Amino acid sequence: MTDLPDLPPLREVINAHGLFASKALGQNFLFDEQLLGRIAAIPGRLRDTNVLEVGPGPGGLTRAALRAGARVTAIEMDKRCMAPLGDLAAAFPGQLTVIEGDATKVPADSLFPGEPYAILANLPYNVGTQLFTGWMGGEAWPPRWSSLTLMFQLEVAERIVAAPGSDAYGRLAVLAQWRATPKIALKVHRSAFTPPPKVMSAMVHVVPGEMPEGVSARVLERVTEAAFGQRRKMLRQSLKGMPGALAALEALEIDPARRAETLSVAEFVAIARILTAA
Known part of the structure; x- marks a missing residue:
């Protein structure tokens, strides 16, 4: 200019x-x-x-x-x-x-x-x-x-x-x-x-970037809110109050003894995709 x-x-x-x-x-x-x-x-x-x-x-x-x-x-x-x-x-x-x-x-x-x-x-x-x-x-x-x-x-x-x-x-x-x-x-x-x-x-x-298919943003927010709300606890504890979450872990072969900070972004998206379809 x-x-x-x-x-x-x-x-x-x-x-x-x-x-x-x-x-x-x-x-x-x-x-x-x-x-x-x-x-x-x-x-x-x-x-x-x-x-x-x-x-x-x-x-x-x-x-x-x-x-x-x-x-x-x-x-x-x-x-x-x-x-x-x-x-x-x-x-x-x-x-x-x-x-x-x-x-x-x-x-x-x-x-x-x-x-x-x-x-x-x-x-x-x-x-x-x-x-x-x-x-x-x-x-x-x-x-x-x-x-x-x-x-x-x-x-x-x-x-x-x-x-x-x-x-x-x-x-x-x-x-x-x-x-x-x-x-x-x-x-x-x-x-x-x-x-x-x-x-x-x-x-x-x-x-x-690209929006992952089949995933609700609100569902992903709820999953991360629950998982990181008790980040020092194992997923089997932090996600037990979310209907279908533990079954999603099992379907994805994610060890429920893991903690939230060890999950990749892709793993959170995969969990949310299952819960979105439920």
Whole structure:
């Protein structure tokens, strides 16, 4: 894109508007524009692409996406950020739509009727997992979003990409991996944020894959909820309250003495397939 607007440094923007990161809103601002450009490059080419951003704050990642040519719809619940986002919309005419509201209550698909979109966000820590599970859940697949590129606490990111047998492996890993491919695309040091959080962070990039046939997402959720709800117990104990689950283990020749964290994603899918057909 040529003739990009000359924007003031982000620190000057927040100082001019008297902004500071709100702990109650889970805010941690990124000011390093080189880093923000690297994050915006993770999803690939953004020119003329619809992008949903949640929690843009003063607009650091927003301006990186706009510079890449994206058409951004940003949802922000902090009224203080409306003015700097408005300035950004004026600098990139026709590229930025700002919605004041709670992203957990706005169906993402409704913002892009009949069109695909990518989700790109430095998610507020206090709602990140809730939003992620919402975007990854449901029976309709493939989703309308083409990819998710999201900032999480490193611990959460590691849970999303965890392999069976690891301490981080659990329900979140199965949800993320049974019909999509997640990866940690970039680790971000705590010192990159203002104020610095107490933990490291990471960008997770997720691309939707094929939906396994004959499997209900809700049934799989119930199986993993039961199995990992008592993860230190053997499957014969944790799944005994789910009708048909122990018979499914027997049919699949899965040892009921195993624990949930030893089962592969494919084994959970196989159990859910039997229970879906029952």
